[in-house]
Amino acid sequence: MQQNKTMSASNRALGKGSILTWLDERIRFILLIPAFTIMVLIFFYPVGYTFYLSFHDWTFFTLTDPPFIGLQHILDVFQDKSFYMSMFRTALYVGVGVFLQLFFGFTLALAVNRMKIGHGVATTLLVLPMMVTPVVVGLMWKFIFDYNFGVFNYMLTLLGFEKLALLSSNSLALPSIIMVDTWQWTSFMFITLLAGLKSLPNEPFEAAKMDGATAWQTFCHVTLPLMKRIIIVSLVLRTAGSIKVFDQIFVLTGGGPGTATETTSILLHRKAFVDFDFGYGAALAIVLTVIVGIICWFAIRSLYSEK
Structure with a gap:
């Protein structure tokens, strides 16, 4: 009985340690998530939207439904x-x-x-x-x-x-x-x-x-x-x-x-x-x-x- 309790406590400790090890190995990437999200919003989205605009005949007269024209x-x-x-x-x-x-x-x-x-x-x-x-x-x-x-x-x-x-x-x-x-x-x-x-x-x-x-x-x-x-x-x-x-x-x-x-x-x-x-x-x-x-x-x- 005592042995089972000891083994379960060891398993919990190992599980906790493995989680901490996993976090420690990946903490640098986790901390980059806010900066990466901001970069996506202020850089990649405008760039993507520019490409989207270039593929459509988007003028002052076609604001609501611009036709797709590809690389024209x-x-x-x-x-x-x-x-x-x-x-x-x-x-x-x-x-x-x-x-x-x-x-x-x-x-x-x-x-x-x-x-x-x-x-x-x-x-x-x-x-x-x-x-x-x-x-x-x-x-x-x-x-x-x-x-x-x-x-x-x-x-x-x-x-x-x-x-x-x-x-x-x-x-x-x-x-x-x-x-x-x-x-x-x-x-x-x-x-x-x-x-x-x-x-x-x-x-x-x-x-x-x-x-x-x-x-x-x-x-x-x-x-x-x-x-x-x-x-x-x-x-x-x-x-x-x-x-x-x-x-x-x-x-x-x-x-x-x-x-x-x-x-x-x-x-x-x-x-x-x-x-x-x-x-x-x-x-x-x-x-x-x-x-x-x-x-x-x-x-x-x-x-x-x-x-």
Whole structure:
């Protein structure tokens, strides 16, 4: 009798221990359930709903019963001349803007990295533009570029030049918004590249100095190879951010004059929220996402290349 009681108590203890062991092994996954649920609600549901929209002819006139059309909207995107024109303007905006941001950001990072006095103050001042909301940046530069009352044109008249209608000129509007984007996001390139420069080992630079390498040779053969991964990561982040930029352009020009600054994001907004062609807008968003993904994939692959 006593033996049976002992065995039952042991079994209960073993059962309790096995439950605790099971919980202990899986507690990390159990604790992830709330975060995973939130991620599903705020990420996967909108993505899934975007695909659903793209498969239907969902417009302002078919809100109650949109017909299913399959991949027709995707095909329409690739047959739309305005899509290719917007992609060209987006490529120009991203290519020139990101190149300028890399050039100025790297130059400033190299200069600040060599500073002995005022390093912290210079870093703080150069990072400030990145901290301003893009909408505020757009409004600020819209006032600066104003033809009648802007500071920019006022300075031109003081120097004896004619005023420039920067935001209402077909040839000057896109370079103007590229300049604004460069002004704000050079700070991002600067701070990431400066952090990369700070993390570089001293030994290769000391060896190059002992071998009699010039400053330019040291930069080309030591600094750039060591900074390769950081440069690529910075370029990927800024390229992805520039491709989907909307707020600055919308505030500055709204895609105008005409379609001179209508990038793919502005075209998406016009199709979905001006023309109320929600299905086409969703398909355009999917195509844009795939394009950004392909660009990032090639860039990330280069991180692991031997060259």
